[in-house]
Amino acid sequence: MRGQSLGQIMQKLGPVIGLLAIVIVLSIMSPQFLSLDNLLTMLRQVTIIALLAFGMTFVILTGGIDLSVGSTLALAGALTAGMMASGIDPILAVLLGVLAGAVMGAFNGVIIAKGKVAPFIATLATMTIFRGLTLVYTDGRPVTGFTDSQAFDLIGRGYLFGIPIPVIMMFVIFFILLLILKKTVFGRHVYAIGGNEEASILSGIKVNRVKIGVYSLTGALAALAGIILTSRLGSASPNAGFTYELDAIAAVVLGGTSLAGGRGWIFGTLIGALIIGVLNNGLNLLGVSSNYQQIVKGAVILLAVLLDRQKSS
Amino acid sequence: MRGQSLGQIMQKLGPVIGLLAIVIVLSIMSPQFLSLDNLLTMLRQVTIIALLAFGMTFVILTGGIDLSVGSTLALAGALTAGMMASGIDPILAVLLGVLAGAVMGAFNGVIIAKGKVAPFIATLATMTIFRGLTLVYTDGRPVTGFTDSQAFDLIGRGYLFGIPIPVIMMFVIFFILLLILKKTVFGRHVYAIGGNEEASILSGIKVNRVKIGVYSLTGALAALAGIILTSRLGSASPNAGFTYELDAIAAVVLGGTSLAGGRGWIFGTLIGALIIGVLNNGLNLLGVSSNYQQIVKGAVILLAVLLDRQKSS
Amino acid sequence: MSQQTLIEMKGISKSFVGNKVLNEVNFEIRASEVHALLGENGAGKSTLMKILTGIYERDEGEVFVKGDPVHFQNTKDSEEAGIAVIHQELNIIPYLTVMENMFLGREIKFGKTGFLNTKKMIQLTKEYLGQLGVEIDPLVNAGNLSVGQQQMVEIAKALSVNAEVIVMDEPTAALTDREIERLFEVIERLREQGVGIVYISHRMEEIFKICNRVSVLRDGEYIGTRVIGEVEYDELISMLVGRELGTLFPERDVDVGDVRLKVEGLTSDVFRNINFEVKQGEILGVAGLMGAGRSEIMQALFGYREIESGNIFIDGKKAKIKKPIDAIKSGIGFVTEDRKEEGLVLSMSVRENFTLPNLDDVSKQTVISSQKENEFVDDMVGRFNVKTSGREQEVKSLSGGNQQKIVIGKWLGINPKILILDEPTRGVDVGAKKEIYQIMNELTAQGVSIIMISSELPEVLGMSDRILVIHEGQIGGELNRDEADQEKIMYAATGGE
């Protein structure tokens, strides 16, 4: 990281230090916390939010936001389960499910890029629409009764070399996305648009196309998250993913990506998702009463962001 | 409105035209829709979202956002009910309840203004914290058994000259806020901060103080909404106001206020809240099935915003 | 001179995160003087003034107002002590009206009520604008004004404070000659009334025209103070840049080739029937008054603004330009007028900004090759003599002149046939200006056609092979290098008044 000021490096280290602090506190308070088994369990739980947050990172880097990821997750999960239940080959169903997510994302992208609607309000509307579609499609009931395909079960519940497959998928996707952001023209354009959209247009960047791409990617990742969840649960609930968008956004921001766009990194998002996952896991391990869990989670997020801001100013 | 271009006027008329269109369609489809009784009912229903949206307008004008209004509503409502249940005079309890809301808002304001935390993430955290506090305070149960004070009952259920008291309160508050925004130094500074914070600081505006004021106002209004709701329902539920922030934000944006801050008007917000209220009321009158209601609502919001954007560009 | 000393700054030092930008600087303002503050981009002029007005906290040193030590915490404090500022960055709030902007932070109320006395403010706004000789509706949104008009509003705002000291940080950067003349008249009047004025500008001729004394900063060091009339131009320049600079405008000796660009009947809502040609290796200067529509014509040419009719031919072939990317593909580069809003991605590094329009050339199958990219950037940094700590430095932290070099340099990656430069030296110090002129010469020598919009007539006259004058959205005249002079240009620009 040549050429980066001390301030920038501290800024980047902030989330890692936060995560470490929480991990240290939890491992002192709960002896089970650091067991390999628990860590793997926690990682597997994090997968869903991490996938949503990865996509959200791209969206936020362009200066946008996507509130519809939770609903996309639910609709894509339900569609995939429904297709399998109606006899479509599981692998094909998964691919179509991810495609459906990408299409939903592209729909967001088109409204935002071509329709010039503020991302917040566009995806707030599609959040409602996609959730409504899910309810209509499932009639408010979990979709079950899809074939007990071994392959499909593996997606959410399998292991490879003792590591849960969702966790492996999460890391593989993480590295691909990291590469896209750091090494490709598309990734560079994502940062440029968030940094200065006007200047990006004037530099010949096809801003609309990049935005649509980013929302499609986010939709596809949300769909994948929905499919993993469906596989893990053996059913697709119409309520799946409700308010997950908030966790995903929190993960991105905790990781140090600026909501104003143009600045951030996906490694931070991974850390942010882990902070949220570790907190949830830890609060359960410690048996904190339900009423207090929300207070603790909110306070920790606030504290983490506050400390981070303090340091950087 | 001298000095305004035709485009600007069209922009401002957009929401009104949208509302009229919906009203016309609904009154054709449902004969009950235009009855005075139904209109008053609808207005009373709108009160809660309108009060939240009024405060949200101030917040959004400064370039911020407040996701915690729903939780503030719940906590203030529960506190007020709890105080009354423990024998405190209802009028005092109401005043203390509104004050509590203002304090919660001020807490948001301080974190955002002094702590330099992005409003989205700050209020996301306090949304969780306030909800948690409500659960702890109420132990997860609705608060009831407060004295059957006539005065308190009136707040939510009373009538004056045949008009529901909440509706009267809504309009009185609307005019006061309109006056504040248009005619006072505070209102001017709210617009200025959202338009260009840096320039506002350089012009000697006490930006932090204005921001804290704006969030406090929003908190107080949310508390008042919570108190009206408590009075209407005769109980304060710990889950009250869940996801109301989204409706409030939608109302503000439907009214033509820019999420980027600095531009907008509270009359538009009133119209926006009415659009949402009329839609909810109309869809129920028409007996649209609940699963489809969400789709219709989302689609109408999207359409309204899209048309508005098209016109202005 | 024995006027009263209004403000004295002694031994001022200031660092930003370990970077010392002012080192024991002294500065003094007397009543009835215009005191120029001179220095290259990033020398610390604006920082010194921000310390004076309480926007920044000083690390060391003392400030006295009429002999009393002061320590302002914010702009309100300094305003109360009689100091008004026209900041370098425009501080206009676009969606507020002119009147609202004028009185921002100092609104006139009915007594102590907090309610606005709008009538009074409208009346005063008209008065102050009138003093500057500009007619702007106080109720129009400031964002609808041109940059120059906005600048006039800011000047009026500073006047309205009735201050004893007015700091003007590059007030003329966005103005054309006519407004500048007005401003100078006002400055002269204020000076006669006993006001002390700090005048910051990169336009040397202005310094000699209206200032009484000049202080020079270089790299945060105080170099010295001279009395105008007792100092030679060349001495001042060498105080400024620390070396001899020679003539500002390099010799132009270029073979002009065939017609490269031909514009026919270009018409939109702000301009009508624009026809002109640019040849290979030629510099076409475009002059005109503020708001004449010069930028708009170029935006349309670049596909960034809709046109109603008209055709564009490049090398004799009709070019279809609907979006900036089309223009870029046709070999057009566009250095926009506002580098911060339209030219640079401030949050990105020098490297990333340089390669933004030509990423494809440094990548294979959309994967960016770090090696190629770094080579290109290093080449550019060397060629343009960009003063930077490295290619990873954020452009936000570069000085204005160096930022401008990057905005120009980023277009060289596309090997442009035509380069449009809109106010290429606005807010750029003399040293960097000269470097930019040299770059323009090198480019035209390689056959690049340049269109240069400029509001600085010496620059238009010094650099152009041909001059196009725009008047109210139409071509007001065309002049050759040999026949052109300031009068003729102004004559054409004002429509022959």
Add this chain to the structure above:
Amino acid sequence: TTESPTSNGDDETDASGDDGEVHIGLAVSTQNNPFFVTLREGAEDKAEELGVDITVVDAQDDAATQLSSIEDLIQQEVDVLVVNPTDSEAVVSAVEAANEADIPVVTVDRSADGGEVVAHIASDNVAGGEMAGDFIIEQLGGEGNVVELEGIPGSSAARERGEGFHNAVGAEDGIEVVAEQPADFDRAEGLTVMENIIQSGQEFDAVFAHNDEMALGAVRALESAGMDDVIVVGFDATDDAVEAVEAGEMDATIAQQPIEIGEQGVETAIDIANGEAVEDFIPVDLELVTQ
């Protein structure tokens, strides 16, 4: 028994248009939960079968929304209002509003704490919680550790089922509730929370979940951890859960018979509209579904 306050015949301005036809308004608490979806379907099917109009509104689990949508039904001048309250206390003002408009009210599944209600049709959540507790006590032979997966904090179902459950197990000295954690009625949360509880190393022999969705999530977690002998009891008897019980994956679920509740609601409403006398409490039996 009570006499219904009005019958639709004498109401000339009946908005449902064709005289004599009964128009029922059904206000359900939510349609995001299979239990209430089934309840609604039971009601709608019955209404169709009997040839009456029914308008359904959904409160999305929000008391204020419910009040608003009931007001809208009142505006529609329905003949009878069948309410499935989101909350027994908060629904009172809605019931009173209907009372004022002379529209008779029937509550289903949850009762109203005030206002005039002609009939209440329900199976008791508290009793169901007790039933689950008793089943677990019996299965464990009165000795063992139990985990409780709670519903959305603050929701009435979570409150009442929890209350009943604690009534039962609290009375039994040998039974200890070793963990109470919220999983929001959600299957994914049920899975996650159960995984974490397992990781905490806490020994336990049985799980009571406030609904089947959470129970099914817990089953997944237990299965992965090889803890197949843990007793899992859910609530609602959704199709999935009944299947799981039959397959031996779950041990029991409490059936509230939502179809029956929905049907009864409509039948009662029609009786009221026709001026017939109805029972003021119509219990729908709870059923313990086991293998």
